[in-house]
Amino acid sequence: MDILITGILLGGTYALIAMGLNLQYGVARIMNLANGEMLVAGGYFAFIAYTATQLSPILTIFLVAPLAFALNWLIYRLMLQPLVNRAKNRGQLETDSILATFGLSFIGVGLMLSFFGGDYFSYSFLAVPVELLGSTYGANRVLSFVMAVLICGALYLWLNQSRPGLSIRAIATAPASARLVGIDVKHLSALAFALGGAVTAVGGALISTYLTLDASTGVVFTLKALIIVIMGGVGDVRGTIVAALLLGILETVVASLLDPGLTLAAAYVMFLGILLFRPQGLFGKKPT
Amino acid sequence: MSLTGPDIRNLCLAALAFAICALLPFGDDGYWLGLGVTIAMFTALATSWALFSGPTHYISLATAAFFGLGTYVTGLGIDTLPFWSLVGIAGVTGAVLAALVGLATLRLSGVYFVIFTLGLAELVRQVITWVQNNSGQKGLYVLTDLDEAGIYWWLLGLAAVVFLAGWLIGRSRLGFALRIIGDDETVAAHSGINTARAKVLLFMVPGAVAAMTGAILAPRYVYIEPSLAFAPILSFQVVIMALLGGASRLWGPVLGVIPFTFLLEAVSSNFPNQTTLVIGVAFLVIVYLLPGGFVGLLDRIKRRITARGAL
Numbered sequence: 088m089d090i091l092i093t094g095i096l097l098g099g100t101y102a103l104i105a106m107g108l109n110l111q112y113g114v115a116r117i118m119n120l121a122n123g124e125m126l127v128a129g130g131y132f133a134f135i136a137y138t139a140t141q142l143s144p145i146l147t148i149f150l151v152a153p154l155a156f157a158l159n160w161l162i163y164r165l166m167l168q169p170l171v172n173r174a175k176n177r178g179q180l181e182t183d184s185i186l187a188t189f190g191l192s193f194i195g196v197g198l199m200l201s202f203f204g205g206d207y208f209s210y211s212f213l214a215v216p217v218e219l220l221g222s223t224y225g226a227n228r229v230l231s232f233v234m235a236v237l238i239c240g241a242l243y244l245w246l247n248q249s250r251p252g253l254s255i256r257a258i259a260t261a262p263a264s265a266r267l268v269g270i271d272v273k274h275l276s277a278l279a280f281a282l283g284g285a286v287t288a289v290g291g292a293l294i295s296t297y298l299t300l301d302a303s304t305g306v307v308f309t310l311k312a313l314i315i316v317i318m319g320g321v322g323d324v325r326g327t328i329v330a331a332l333l334l335g336i337l338e339t340v341v342a343s344l345l346d347p348g349l350t351l352a353a354a355y356v357m358f359l360g361i362l363l364f365r366p367q368g369l370f371g372k373k374p375t
Numbered sequence: 376m377s378l379t380g381p382d383i384r385n386l387c388l389a390a391l392a393f394a395i396c397a398l399l400p401f402g403d404d405g406y407w408l409g410l411g412v413t414i415a416m417f418t419a420l421a422t423s424w425a426l427f428s429g430p431t432h433y434i435s436l437a438t439a440a441f442f443g444l445g446t447y448v449t450g451l452g453i454d455t456l457p458f459w460s461l462v463g464i465a466g467v468t469g470a471v472l473a474a475l476v477g478l479a480t481l482r483l484s485g486v487y488f489v490i491f492t493l494g495l496a497e498l499v500r501q502v503i504t505w506v507q508n509n510s511g512q513k514g515l516y517v518l519t520d521l522d523e524a525g526i527y528w529w530l531l532g533l534a535a536v537v538f539l540a541g542w543l544i545g546r547s548r549l550g551f552a553l554r555i556i557g558d559d560e561t562v563a564a565h566s567g568i569n570t571a572r573a574k575v576l577l578f579m580v581p582g583a584v585a586a587m588t589g590a591i592l593a594p595r596y597v598y599i600e601p602s603l604a605f606a607p608i609l610s611f612q613v614v615i616m617a618l619l620g621g622a623s624r625l626w627g628p629v630l631g632v633i634p635f636t637f638l639l640e641a642v643s644s645n646f647p648n649q650t651t652l653v654i655g656v657a658f659l660v661i662v663y664l665l666p667g668g669f670v671g672l673l674d675r676i677k678r679r680i681t682a683r684g685a686l
Binding site: 118120166169170178179181182183185186187189190191192193194195196197198200201306307310313314317346348349350351352354355358359362363 | 432490
């Protein structure tokens with residue numbers, strides 16, 4: 088039982104991170120492999136804010152979000168838009184964006200290494216036990232989960248109820264047709280990319296309250312987020328959440344029953360299963 | 376198979392070039408030989424990488440996984456089997472793993488392949504670490520009488536085999552099929568090419584070569600442990616070198632291997648903490664400034680000269 092709950096708590100934060108990536112890949116069509124670095128940067132920000140001024144990470148996210156939004160908007164406008172414009176087909180954009188975001192990812196790691204060094208960083212925030220259904224869990228984990236649920240919920244409502252949300256979903260479904268009905272695809276793609284980056288950075292700030300990070304852990308989170316997105320289906324919010332929870336539970340099961348060093352292997356087993364049996368995603372329809 | 380005059384001339388020139396390269400250990404057995412080993416190693420890795428990724432445009436990041444696998448083949452078998460057989464076993468193991476990875480991912484779109492290969496080295500590393508923790512064994516000693524010059528000749532020989540294989544594939548039906556797949560996969564599928572089979576077959580080449588490279592280089596490490604053998608940075612270096620040179624020609628990657636080896640050597644000896652930054656910048660340079668690598672640049676210059684000559 089505790090394994091299940093710990094898994095769900097972890098999965099909640101994964102859902103948030105994967106949601107960020109899904110916005111970037113599903114709408115802006117950029118396979119952002121620097122996503123994990125944005126997460127680590129968010130974590131660093133929360134760490135510094137907490138150790139320097141005792142600012143609670145829950146408040147820090149209100150600073151992290153606009154900063155990450157602005158940074159990602161600039162990255163999209165300056166670096167990725169030219170690639171979108173020059174790409175002759177989807178495949179070429181995919182290759183170009185993979186290479187460019189790899190570059191960004193390495194630059195991100197390099198910059199963080201030179202500013203903060205290669206040490207692990209962690210801080211003790213709300214490290215008090217909370218009782219849930221007869222077992223105890225760290226309050227920081229529970230709080231992060233609650234925040235992740237709130238943000239995911241808000242995002243879900245915004246995508247499904249608001250006008251820009253509708254346009255964004257239209258772009259995710261059919262980018263070429265979206266332009267025909269008067270949707271400003273360029274503008275909204277930049278918006279979705281920036282929003283995705285902001286969500287990821289907030290996820291990083293939340294996850295740093297209970298996980299130890301270092302400058303080069305980003306890629307592991309990128310991979311997990313990618314696996315979740317593929318599993319849940321590109322552009323599918325519901326699928327992303329289910330996939331994230333499944334991954335969180337599976338990882339916790341493997342870590343507590345087998346070996347904590349095998350979490351990525353667990354994620355891979357799941358990925359393989361998806362590739363072999365449901366490449367269109369959990370709730371996706373088979374392509375005709 | 377018929378050889379034309381230019382073919383024979385190219386083959387002779389290539390053989391001559393390799394013969395000259397093989398003389399290096401007689402001139403110097405310190406710094407330059409060390410650099411020669413690095414260049415020979417990356418030439419084999421990057422050229423075989425481009426054999427697959429050049430025509431298919433799929434970015435494979437699995438090099439480190441196959442390389443590490445190869446070092447472990449040598450590490451585990453060195454006490455019982457002769458070295459040359461280990462290189463062969465590593466090649467077969469690498470090809471089998473590549474076939475499995477290819478069968479799982481290459482039927483689908485390229486993104487799945489990239490993601491899968493991105494974590495492959497880390498996955499194999501985690502599994503080996505886990506096995507070692509459970510069996511109480513931490514690392515492996517590889518003690519041979521193979522010296523630096525021997526390793527260099529082995530790698531040079533491997534690089535020559537890669538070039539020969541690339542040349543033969545380029546002339547074969549498989550190479551022709553792959554060029555069509557690279558141009559337009561739908562057209563290829565409609566004209567009766569089994570695209571998945573062709574891609575899986577071709578992916579086995581870099582897999583086998585990377586594993587053999589790892590097997591050859593294992594004696595150089597003396598002591599092998601998972602974090603050393605499966606260093607993910609290797610995969611990225613190979614991608615950069617191959618694309619910097621240009622993956623559209625057989626000899627393209629070498630043009631990237633040589634300058635980038637020197638650059639990394641200079642950076643890592645002067646600013647050891649900035650190598651990740653340099654790799655990041657190199658990716659951006661490839662995407663924004665040199666989309667076709669040096670080969671693409673040469674082609675553009677050549678076209679401009681002929682255009683001017685025609686005026």
